[in-house]
Amino acid sequence: MGVELREDLEMEDGVYSEYDLALHVKDVLLSVSSGDVVSVDNYRELVGRLYPRERHSPDEVAKLVASLKGLSGAASYIDSSVHVGLLSPLFAMSLWNYGPDVMDALIELIISLAASSGKYLDLCLAMLTRHFETPSNFLEKLKLPYGLTKKDQVLTRVHSALKDIADLVPLSPARIVTIVSDRLELYRKMKGTTAHALVIYVENMLKLEGSALGEFVRVSMLTKVVELLLHLDVEMGSWDKVLQDHGIFQMELEDVDDFTEDFLNDGTEQLREVTTNDITLKSFAEKLDSLMVLTFEHLESCEGGGRLSEVFQTLLETFGNKVLTTCKSKFVQFVMFYACALDPVNCGEEFATNLVEIFVYDANLTCLRMRAVAYLASYLSRAMFMSATIVAQTLKRLVGWCFDYVKTKKGGINPESDKLFYSACQAIMYLLCFRMRSMMDDPQSKSLLAGLPLESILRTEISPLKACVPSIVKEFLWQANAAGLFMAEEFDFDDGLESEYSLAWGGKEELHKLFPFDPCLLKKSDRFIRPNFVYWSMVHRTYDEDKEDSSDEDVDEAFAVDNVENVMDYEILQCLEEQQFGFDEVDNALNKMSITPKDSLHNRFGGAINKPVRMPSRIRPSTSPESL
Structure with a gap:
C-alpha cells in the first residue's frame, strides 16, 4: 500500500x-x-x-x-x-x-x-x-x-x-519570552549584525507586545528592548578614553570659539581610524538611533490604539530599575521623554511625580535619589509640553524638602553627608534658570515663587552656592537678581573654578554634572524630540530685554558672537539641521553642556545688560507654548 x-x-x-x-x-x-x-x-x-x-x-x-x-x-x-x-x-x-x-x-x-x-x-x-x-x-x-x-x-x-x-x-507565551530574549542576547553579540537586521528583530519583539499575546509578553519584550538600547548607549560611552587618547574630544565648556567646522572635520577623519573589536562608534550610534526611532514609532502606534497608558507603566518600571540605576546613559532616557510628550497630562505628569516620590521617600538609596532629582530638573527644564503649574508644584515640594532639611542641620559644609541636599539645591537652581521668566510672567506662579524660602536655604551654613556647579549658580543668581527675588551681590559666592565641594558630593559618577535631557544628538531620533524640546537658546530669561531687531538675518549672524551662553545649543541645532554633525562628534558635543558657560555674565550682579538675547529666526518657535 x-x-x-x-x-x-x-x-x-x-x-x-x-x-x-x-x-x-x-x-x-x-x-x-x-x-x-x-x-x-x-x-x-x-x-x-x-x-x-x-x-x-x-x-x-x-x-x-x-x-x-x-x-x-x-x-x-x-x-x-x-x-x-x-x-x-x-x-x-x-x-x-x-x-x-x-x-x-x-x-x-x-x-x-x-x-x-x-x-x-x-x-x-x-x-x-x-x-x-x-x-x-x-x-x-x-x-x-x-x-x-x-x-x-x-x-x-x-x-x-x-x-x-x-x-x-x-504555557507557550512564557516559552516565547525566554526563547526570544535568549536569542536577542546571542544576536546582539554576533559580529557583523547590521543596524537593519537588528531593527527587524526588535520590530518583531514590539509586534509581539502589540499583539494578542501582549498581555503575557509586554513586560518582558519592552524590558529587553530598553536593555538593548541601554547596552548600546553605554557602549558608546566606553569610547571616551579611546577618543581622548587620540586627542580629539578634549574641549572644555568654555572653549566655544574652537568648536569650528575645521575641527569637526579633522576629528571625524581621525575617529574613522579608531576601532575596538571591529565595531566602530558610528556602528553603535547607527544601531541605537535606528532602534530609538523604531521605539518612538511603536509608542505612537500605542497612543493611536489607546494602549499608551499600559505600555507607559511598564516603561516607567523599567526606567526605575534599569535606566535610573545606570550612570552616563546619554540617549535611552528619551524613550520616556517621548512617551510623556505623547500624553503630557497622564504620562508626563506621572513621570514627574514618580521622580519626586523617589527623591523624597527612598530613604536608603542616596545615589538613586540624587539621580532622580537631576532627571526631574532636566526633564521639567527641557519638556516644552509640561505646564508651568506642574513646574511650580514641583518646585514647592523640592524647596519644602530643602527647608525642612536645613532646619535640622548645624555646622558648615560637609559634601558627603549633605550631598542629597546639594543635589536638590542644584536641581532647583537649574530648573529656575529655564523657567523663572515664565513663572514671573504668570501671576499665580509668581506669587508662589515669591513665597518660597529660597533665600533662607541659600544662606544656610551648609552653603549650597559654594557646592553647586558655578555656571548654574551664576545664571540662577543673575536671573533671581533681575526678577527682584533677592539681591544677588549680597551672597558670598566665588564665581571662579568649580569648588572641591562640588567635586566631592558629585563623586566618581559626577552626579553634580548630571543633566540627562541635554540635547539629543542622534540624527534620526532628533526629529521626534525637537518639536517637544526646550533649547537654551529658546529660553526667555528675567534679564532679557524685549526689543525689535532690524532683521532676522542680522540676528542670526551676530547670535553666536554676542551670546556665549546660547552658542552651545545653537551649534548643535545648526549641525543637526545641516547634517554635518556626524555620530563621531556625539561625545564631544555632549560634554559641552548647554548651561551658561564661563564669562556669560558680562557684568557683575546688578550691572547693566548691554547685549540682550534674541533667538535666531531658524530656531525661534512661531508661538510661545504655555510653559515658556
Missing part, C-alpha cells in the same frame, strides 16, 4: 485528500523501524523533499506541499528517537525560501507538532521566532517592493502561528 500511494503522490498534486496523505505518511513513519527496503526508500524520499534546493520546479513544489500536509496529519506519530533524520531538516526550513503554498503547509505542520507533544514545543517556537532574523542575503531585497511583500508574507504567518500555538498550549 505504501508503494502504491507513493507512486500516486508523484503523479499530480491533489489526487488524494489530506486524510489519505496523512494515512500514507503515517504508514511510512511507522514502517521505518521494520527494515523493509521499500519502507526505507519511502522514508528517505519523504525526508529528502524537506532539504533546501536552489530552485524548485512546480512538480517539486507540489510534492513538498503534499508531504508537509501529510506530516501535519500524522504529527502525533513523529518520534524524536526514530525520526531524527526527518526532524533535523524540518526545523531547519525557512519560510524566506518558499512561496505562499509551501509557507502555509509548513506553518500548519509546525502548529500540529507544537500541539501534539510538549517535547516539540520549544523546537517549534524557536523555528518560528528564528524568522525574526532576516537572512543576510535578503536584507538588500527589503529595499525593494518585492522584498517588503515577502517580509510581510513571512512575518504575518509567523505571528499568526505563535498566536495559534498559544491558544492550543497555554
Whole structure:
C-alpha cells in the first residue's frame, strides 16, 4: 500500500485528500523501524523533499506541499528517537525560501507538532521566532517592493502561528519570552549584525507586545528592548578614553570659539581610524538611533490604539530599575521623554511625580535619589509640553524638602553627608534658570515663587552656592537678581573654578554634572524630540530685554558672537539641521553642556545688560507654548 500511494503522490498534486496523505505518511513513519527496503526508500524520499534546493520546479513544489500536509496529519506519530533524520531538516526550513503554498503547509505542520507533544514545543517556537532574523542575503531585497511583500508574507504567518500555538498550549507565551530574549542576547553579540537586521528583530519583539499575546509578553519584550538600547548607549560611552587618547574630544565648556567646522572635520577623519573589536562608534550610534526611532514609532502606534497608558507603566518600571540605576546613559532616557510628550497630562505628569516620590521617600538609596532629582530638573527644564503649574508644584515640594532639611542641620559644609541636599539645591537652581521668566510672567506662579524660602536655604551654613556647579549658580543668581527675588551681590559666592565641594558630593559618577535631557544628538531620533524640546537658546530669561531687531538675518549672524551662553545649543541645532554633525562628534558635543558657560555674565550682579538675547529666526518657535 505504501508503494502504491507513493507512486500516486508523484503523479499530480491533489489526487488524494489530506486524510489519505496523512494515512500514507503515517504508514511510512511507522514502517521505518521494520527494515523493509521499500519502507526505507519511502522514508528517505519523504525526508529528502524537506532539504533546501536552489530552485524548485512546480512538480517539486507540489510534492513538498503534499508531504508537509501529510506530516501535519500524522504529527502525533513523529518520534524524536526514530525520526531524527526527518526532524533535523524540518526545523531547519525557512519560510524566506518558499512561496505562499509551501509557507502555509509548513506553518500548519509546525502548529500540529507544537500541539501534539510538549517535547516539540520549544523546537517549534524557536523555528518560528528564528524568522525574526532576516537572512543576510535578503536584507538588500527589503529595499525593494518585492522584498517588503515577502517580509510581510513571512512575518504575518509567523505571528499568526505563535498566536495559534498559544491558544492550543497555554504555557507557550512564557516559552516565547525566554526563547526570544535568549536569542536577542546571542544576536546582539554576533559580529557583523547590521543596524537593519537588528531593527527587524526588535520590530518583531514590539509586534509581539502589540499583539494578542501582549498581555503575557509586554513586560518582558519592552524590558529587553530598553536593555538593548541601554547596552548600546553605554557602549558608546566606553569610547571616551579611546577618543581622548587620540586627542580629539578634549574641549572644555568654555572653549566655544574652537568648536569650528575645521575641527569637526579633522576629528571625524581621525575617529574613522579608531576601532575596538571591529565595531566602530558610528556602528553603535547607527544601531541605537535606528532602534530609538523604531521605539518612538511603536509608542505612537500605542497612543493611536489607546494602549499608551499600559505600555507607559511598564516603561516607567523599567526606567526605575534599569535606566535610573545606570550612570552616563546619554540617549535611552528619551524613550520616556517621548512617551510623556505623547500624553503630557497622564504620562508626563506621572513621570514627574514618580521622580519626586523617589527623591523624597527612598530613604536608603542616596545615589538613586540624587539621580532622580537631576532627571526631574532636566526633564521639567527641557519638556516644552509640561505646564508651568506642574513646574511650580514641583518646585514647592523640592524647596519644602530643602527647608525642612536645613532646619535640622548645624555646622558648615560637609559634601558627603549633605550631598542629597546639594543635589536638590542644584536641581532647583537649574530648573529656575529655564523657567523663572515664565513663572514671573504668570501671576499665580509668581506669587508662589515669591513665597518660597529660597533665600533662607541659600544662606544656610551648609552653603549650597559654594557646592553647586558655578555656571548654574551664576545664571540662577543673575536671573533671581533681575526678577527682584533677592539681591544677588549680597551672597558670598566665588564665581571662579568649580569648588572641591562640588567635586566631592558629585563623586566618581559626577552626579553634580548630571543633566540627562541635554540635547539629543542622534540624527534620526532628533526629529521626534525637537518639536517637544526646550533649547537654551529658546529660553526667555528675567534679564532679557524685549526689543525689535532690524532683521532676522542680522540676528542670526551676530547670535553666536554676542551670546556665549546660547552658542552651545545653537551649534548643535545648526549641525543637526545641516547634517554635518556626524555620530563621531556625539561625545564631544555632549560634554559641552548647554548651561551658561564661563564669562556669560558680562557684568557683575546688578550691572547693566548691554547685549540682550534674541533667538535666531531658524530656531525661534512661531508661538510661545504655555510653559515658556
